[in-house]
Amino acid sequence: MKTLLIAALTLALSSPAFALSCMRPDAVQIYEAARDSDDNFVVVRGRIDLSEPAKAPEPETEIPAITQAVMSGYALTQHGFGALFHRKIEIRATCLGPWCGSAGGFDGEQIAMLRVDGNNVYTLVAGPCGGRAMEWTKDGERRLLECHRTGNCVVAE
Known part of the structure:
Protein backbone atom coordinates (compact mmCIF):
# COMPACT_ATOMS: atom_id res chain seq x y z
CA MET A 1 0.00 0.00 0.00
CA LYS A 2 2.84 2.40 0.90
CA THR A 3 4.50 1.76 -2.51
CA LEU A 4 1.22 2.46 -4.32
CA LEU A 5 0.78 5.75 -2.44
CA ILE A 6 4.35 6.87 -3.24
CA ALA A 7 3.87 5.98 -6.92
CA ALA A 8 0.57 7.91 -7.10
CA LEU A 9 2.10 10.95 -5.40
CA THR A 10 5.13 10.88 -7.74
CA LEU A 11 2.85 10.70 -10.78
CA ALA A 12 0.69 13.60 -9.53
CA LEU A 13 3.68 15.84 -8.83
CA SER A 14 5.14 15.21 -12.29
CA SER A 15 1.94 16.19 -14.11
CA PRO A 16 1.66 19.37 -16.22
CA ALA A 17 -0.22 21.09 -13.41
CA PHE A 18 3.02 21.16 -11.44
CA ALA A 19 5.41 22.17 -14.21
CA LEU A 20 5.49 24.83 -16.89
CA SER A 21 5.16 23.11 -20.23
CA CYS A 22 5.81 25.36 -23.20
CA MET A 23 5.16 24.74 -26.85
CA ARG A 24 7.44 26.52 -29.33
CA PRO A 25 5.78 29.72 -30.59
CA ASP A 26 4.21 29.38 -34.02
CA ALA A 27 3.92 32.28 -36.49
CA VAL A 28 0.26 31.55 -37.25
CA GLN A 29 -0.70 31.21 -33.58
CA ILE A 30 0.90 34.49 -32.53
CA TYR A 31 -0.55 36.20 -35.65
CA GLU A 32 -4.07 34.96 -34.82
CA ALA A 33 -3.73 36.03 -31.18
CA ALA A 34 -2.73 39.54 -32.28
CA ALA A 69 15.38 48.15 -27.95
CA VAL A 70 15.16 49.02 -31.64
CA MET A 71 13.47 46.80 -34.21
CA SER A 72 14.36 47.16 -37.87
CA GLY A 73 12.81 45.28 -40.75
CA TYR A 74 9.49 45.22 -42.58
CA ALA A 75 5.92 45.58 -41.31
CA LEU A 76 3.09 43.48 -42.68
CA THR A 77 0.80 45.11 -45.24
CA GLN A 78 -2.06 43.55 -47.17
CA HIS A 79 0.47 42.33 -49.75
CA GLY A 80 3.17 40.99 -47.42
CA PHE A 81 6.13 42.28 -45.43
CA GLY A 82 6.71 45.40 -47.52
CA ALA A 83 6.62 48.53 -45.34
CA LEU A 84 9.98 49.60 -43.94
CA PHE A 85 9.99 49.52 -40.15
CA HIS A 86 12.61 51.05 -37.85
CA ARG A 87 11.38 52.04 -34.39
CA LYS A 88 12.19 52.04 -30.73
CA ILE A 89 10.32 49.30 -28.91
CA GLU A 90 9.84 48.21 -25.32
CA ILE A 91 10.31 44.56 -24.46
CA ARG A 92 8.22 43.58 -21.43
CA ALA A 93 9.57 40.41 -19.87
CA THR A 94 6.93 38.79 -17.66
CA CYS A 95 6.84 35.88 -15.21
CA LEU A 96 4.45 33.06 -14.51
CA GLY A 97 5.33 32.11 -10.97
CA PRO A 98 9.03 31.17 -10.86
CA TRP A 99 9.34 30.98 -14.67
CA CYS A 100 10.19 34.23 -16.48
CA GLY A 101 10.63 35.53 -19.98
CA SER A 102 13.63 37.54 -21.08
CA ALA A 103 14.41 40.45 -23.39
CA GLY A 104 17.62 38.63 -24.32
CA GLY A 105 17.86 35.87 -26.87
CA PHE A 106 16.28 37.59 -29.86
CA ASP A 107 19.18 36.66 -32.10
CA GLY A 108 18.71 36.68 -35.85
CA GLU A 109 15.60 37.65 -37.73
CA GLN A 110 12.31 37.51 -35.83
CA ILE A 111 8.60 37.64 -36.57
CA ALA A 112 7.11 39.81 -33.83
CA MET A 113 3.67 41.09 -32.92
CA LEU A 114 4.17 44.55 -31.45
CA ARG A 115 1.29 46.05 -29.47
CA VAL A 116 0.80 49.74 -30.27
CA ASP A 117 -0.74 51.90 -27.55
CA GLY A 118 -2.36 55.33 -27.89
CA ASN A 119 0.99 57.10 -27.38
CA ASN A 120 2.63 55.17 -30.26
CA VAL A 121 4.65 53.01 -27.88
CA TYR A 122 5.48 49.68 -29.52
CA THR A 123 5.63 46.83 -27.02
CA LEU A 124 6.80 43.24 -27.39
CA VAL A 125 5.77 40.84 -24.62
CA ALA A 126 8.37 38.19 -23.77
CA GLY A 127 6.83 35.59 -21.47
CA PRO A 128 8.25 32.35 -20.13
CA CYS A 129 6.83 30.46 -23.12
CA GLY A 130 8.11 32.84 -25.79
CA GLY A 131 5.60 35.66 -25.82
CA ARG A 132 4.77 37.36 -29.10
CA ALA A 133 7.93 36.79 -31.11
CA MET A 134 9.62 33.85 -32.73
CA GLU A 135 12.65 33.17 -34.84
CA TRP A 136 11.88 33.80 -38.52
CA THR A 137 11.58 30.77 -40.77
CA LYS A 138 10.59 30.60 -44.42
CA ASP A 139 7.80 28.14 -43.57
CA GLY A 140 6.52 30.29 -40.70
CA GLU A 141 6.37 33.37 -42.92
CA ARG A 142 4.66 31.43 -45.73
CA ARG A 143 1.94 30.09 -43.40
CA LEU A 144 1.47 33.50 -41.72
CA LEU A 145 1.03 35.21 -45.11
CA GLU A 146 -1.42 32.50 -46.25
CA CYS A 147 -3.42 33.06 -43.07
CA HIS A 148 -3.29 36.85 -43.49
CA ARG A 149 -4.30 36.84 -47.17
CA THR A 150 -6.82 33.99 -47.35
CA GLY A 151 -7.92 33.14 -43.82
CA ASN A 152 -6.50 29.61 -44.27
CA CYS A 153 -4.56 29.43 -41.00
CA VAL A 154 -2.44 26.29 -40.56
CA VAL A 155 -0.40 25.84 -37.40
CA ALA A 156 2.87 23.87 -37.66
CA GLU A 157 2.76 20.36 -36.25
Whole structure:
Protein backbone atom coordinates (compact mmCIF):
# COMPACT_ATOMS: atom_id res chain seq x y z
CA MET A 1 0.00 0.00 0.00
CA LYS A 2 2.84 2.40 0.90
CA THR A 3 4.50 1.76 -2.51
CA LEU A 4 1.22 2.46 -4.32
CA LEU A 5 0.78 5.75 -2.44
CA ILE A 6 4.35 6.87 -3.24
CA ALA A 7 3.87 5.98 -6.92
CA ALA A 8 0.57 7.91 -7.10
CA LEU A 9 2.10 10.95 -5.40
CA THR A 10 5.13 10.88 -7.74
CA LEU A 11 2.85 10.70 -10.78
CA ALA A 12 0.69 13.60 -9.53
CA LEU A 13 3.68 15.84 -8.83
CA SER A 14 5.14 15.21 -12.29
CA SER A 15 1.94 16.19 -14.11
CA PRO A 16 1.66 19.37 -16.22
CA ALA A 17 -0.22 21.09 -13.41
CA PHE A 18 3.02 21.16 -11.44
CA ALA A 19 5.41 22.17 -14.21
CA LEU A 20 5.49 24.83 -16.89
CA SER A 21 5.16 23.11 -20.23
CA CYS A 22 5.81 25.36 -23.20
CA MET A 23 5.16 24.74 -26.85
CA ARG A 24 7.44 26.52 -29.33
CA PRO A 25 5.78 29.72 -30.59
CA ASP A 26 4.21 29.38 -34.02
CA ALA A 27 3.92 32.28 -36.49
CA VAL A 28 0.26 31.55 -37.25
CA GLN A 29 -0.70 31.21 -33.58
CA ILE A 30 0.90 34.49 -32.53
CA TYR A 31 -0.55 36.20 -35.65
CA GLU A 32 -4.07 34.96 -34.82
CA ALA A 33 -3.73 36.03 -31.18
CA ALA A 34 -2.73 39.54 -32.28
CA ARG A 35 -5.40 39.68 -35.00
CA ASP A 36 -8.17 38.58 -32.63
CA SER A 37 -7.11 40.87 -29.76
CA ASP A 38 -8.90 44.08 -28.81
CA ASP A 39 -5.46 45.76 -28.77
CA ASN A 40 -3.75 47.21 -31.86
CA PHE A 41 -0.78 45.28 -33.23
CA VAL A 42 1.73 45.64 -36.01
CA VAL A 43 3.38 42.49 -37.36
CA VAL A 44 7.08 42.94 -38.11
CA ARG A 45 9.75 40.72 -39.63
CA GLY A 46 13.17 42.00 -38.65
CA ARG A 47 15.98 42.22 -36.15
CA ILE A 48 15.84 43.39 -32.56
CA ASP A 49 18.82 45.32 -31.21
CA LEU A 50 18.93 45.97 -27.49
CA SER A 51 19.99 49.50 -26.65
CA GLU A 52 20.71 48.46 -23.05
CA PRO A 53 21.38 45.18 -21.23
CA ALA A 54 18.29 42.98 -20.93
CA LYS A 55 16.51 43.53 -17.61
CA ALA A 56 15.25 40.44 -15.78
CA PRO A 57 11.86 40.41 -14.06
CA GLU A 58 11.49 39.27 -10.47
CA PRO A 59 10.04 35.75 -10.31
CA GLU A 60 6.76 35.32 -8.45
CA THR A 61 5.65 38.91 -9.28
CA GLU A 62 3.39 40.41 -11.91
CA ILE A 63 5.67 43.39 -12.48
CA PRO A 64 7.33 43.17 -15.92
CA ALA A 65 10.94 44.14 -16.56
CA ILE A 66 11.06 46.71 -19.36
CA THR A 67 14.06 46.82 -21.70
CA GLN A 68 14.46 49.39 -24.48
CA ALA A 69 15.38 48.15 -27.95
CA VAL A 70 15.16 49.02 -31.64
CA MET A 71 13.47 46.80 -34.21
CA SER A 72 14.36 47.16 -37.87
CA GLY A 73 12.81 45.28 -40.75
CA TYR A 74 9.49 45.22 -42.58
CA ALA A 75 5.92 45.58 -41.31
CA LEU A 76 3.09 43.48 -42.68
CA THR A 77 0.80 45.11 -45.24
CA GLN A 78 -2.06 43.55 -47.17
CA HIS A 79 0.47 42.33 -49.75
CA GLY A 80 3.17 40.99 -47.42
CA PHE A 81 6.13 42.28 -45.43
CA GLY A 82 6.71 45.40 -47.52
CA ALA A 83 6.62 48.53 -45.34
CA LEU A 84 9.98 49.60 -43.94
CA PHE A 85 9.99 49.52 -40.15
CA HIS A 86 12.61 51.05 -37.85
CA ARG A 87 11.38 52.04 -34.39
CA LYS A 88 12.19 52.04 -30.73
CA ILE A 89 10.32 49.30 -28.91
CA GLU A 90 9.84 48.21 -25.32
CA ILE A 91 10.31 44.56 -24.46
CA ARG A 92 8.22 43.58 -21.43
CA ALA A 93 9.57 40.41 -19.87
CA THR A 94 6.93 38.79 -17.66
CA CYS A 95 6.84 35.88 -15.21
CA LEU A 96 4.45 33.06 -14.51
CA GLY A 97 5.33 32.11 -10.97
CA PRO A 98 9.03 31.17 -10.86
CA TRP A 99 9.34 30.98 -14.67
CA CYS A 100 10.19 34.23 -16.48
CA GLY A 101 10.63 35.53 -19.98
CA SER A 102 13.63 37.54 -21.08
CA ALA A 103 14.41 40.45 -23.39
CA GLY A 104 17.62 38.63 -24.32
CA GLY A 105 17.86 35.87 -26.87
CA PHE A 106 16.28 37.59 -29.86
CA ASP A 107 19.18 36.66 -32.10
CA GLY A 108 18.71 36.68 -35.85
CA GLU A 109 15.60 37.65 -37.73
CA GLN A 110 12.31 37.51 -35.83
CA ILE A 111 8.60 37.64 -36.57
CA ALA A 112 7.11 39.81 -33.83
CA MET A 113 3.67 41.09 -32.92
CA LEU A 114 4.17 44.55 -31.45
CA ARG A 115 1.29 46.05 -29.47
CA VAL A 116 0.80 49.74 -30.27
CA ASP A 117 -0.74 51.90 -27.55
CA GLY A 118 -2.36 55.33 -27.89
CA ASN A 119 0.99 57.10 -27.38
CA ASN A 120 2.63 55.17 -30.26
CA VAL A 121 4.65 53.01 -27.88
CA TYR A 122 5.48 49.68 -29.52
CA THR A 123 5.63 46.83 -27.02
CA LEU A 124 6.80 43.24 -27.39
CA VAL A 125 5.77 40.84 -24.62
CA ALA A 126 8.37 38.19 -23.77
CA GLY A 127 6.83 35.59 -21.47
CA PRO A 128 8.25 32.35 -20.13
CA CYS A 129 6.83 30.46 -23.12
CA GLY A 130 8.11 32.84 -25.79
CA GLY A 131 5.60 35.66 -25.82
CA ARG A 132 4.77 37.36 -29.10
CA ALA A 133 7.93 36.79 -31.11
CA MET A 134 9.62 33.85 -32.73
CA GLU A 135 12.65 33.17 -34.84
CA TRP A 136 11.88 33.80 -38.52
CA THR A 137 11.58 30.77 -40.77
CA LYS A 138 10.59 30.60 -44.42
CA ASP A 139 7.80 28.14 -43.57
CA GLY A 140 6.52 30.29 -40.70
CA GLU A 141 6.37 33.37 -42.92
CA ARG A 142 4.66 31.43 -45.73
CA ARG A 143 1.94 30.09 -43.40
CA LEU A 144 1.47 33.50 -41.72
CA LEU A 145 1.03 35.21 -45.11
CA GLU A 146 -1.42 32.50 -46.25
CA CYS A 147 -3.42 33.06 -43.07
CA HIS A 148 -3.29 36.85 -43.49
CA ARG A 149 -4.30 36.84 -47.17
CA THR A 150 -6.82 33.99 -47.35
CA GLY A 151 -7.92 33.14 -43.82
CA ASN A 152 -6.50 29.61 -44.27
CA CYS A 153 -4.56 29.43 -41.00
CA VAL A 154 -2.44 26.29 -40.56
CA VAL A 155 -0.40 25.84 -37.40
CA ALA A 156 2.87 23.87 -37.66
CA GLU A 157 2.76 20.36 -36.25
